[in-house]
Amino acid sequence: MVQTRIKVAVAGASGRMGREVVKMVLSDAELELVAAVGRSTKDTDAAKMVGMEPxxxxxxxxxxxxxxxxxxxxxxxxxxxxxxxxxxxxxxxHRVRPVIGTTGFTPEQIEELDKQCKEAGIGGLIAPNFSIGAILMMKFAAQAAKYMPHVEIIEYHGDQKLDAPSGTSIKTAEMIAEVREEFRQGNPNEEETIEGARGAYYNGFRIHSVRLPGVFAQQEVVFGAFGQTLKIRHDSYDRAGYMPGVNVAVKKVMTYEGMVYGFEHFVD
Structure with missing residues (x-):
């Protein structure tokens, strides 16, 4: 019996991440690229656009x-x-299962999209990060927060990133908050002499966003306790590093119903 290939459409295909997705799909015999949507000139072949045979x-x-x-x-x-x-x-x-790597969705939007997916009888995924290493970093951070609840997150991205904090740092903070009882860290009398110096406030702890040219994507979760600190850090150096995760998501979303938020749910 010949197994049917999964038909994949790519939105943002002409962008930097989209091009990597196109290459990944074309390189997997279990997947079939059937549509590519993005900025284009007439008669632009998706494979040729990424340096592959038409x-x-x-x-x-x-x-x-x-x-x-x-x-x-x-x-x-x-x-x-x-x-x-x-x-x-x-x-x-159109009953096409969405696998979304774009950040910026509100909880209300995710809830509504989950409702739409269930009504259509299909699965979907919104993932702030598809990197296996980043998912492990988040899982490790949530585990550590059970024992070291004093924590701050520092995330680093290039200066052209539009949102701050990053979707990855927000997802990390949410996972930490699930296992950490909320309390306000630091001296109760602390005062910011320059607004924003202490970073964004989330559930009693802080998230700091660094935006600089030359930076790709890194995140550090710093835990403090008496006489010790623990730092859990993940560094991404190339967009291709996200593609194994996207590949897993495309295949696993076929077996789900409803909108899933977070790639960690697809990682055993």
């Missing part, structure tokens, strides 16, 4: 038409917060 899939700027004509199973979206919510709803409308 595949016959032309890059288009009409997502809905691409989803309908391609009969895609999964939509992988690495676009912008401004368009990702609409793209996700559009995919669900």
């Amino acid at each position: 595949c016959g899939v032309q890059v288009t700027n009409d997502l809905e038409l691409a989803l309908v004509e391609s009969k895609a199973d999964v939509l992988v979206d690495f676009t912008t917060p401004q368009s990702a919510v609409a793209n996700t709803s559009l995919a669900i409308k």
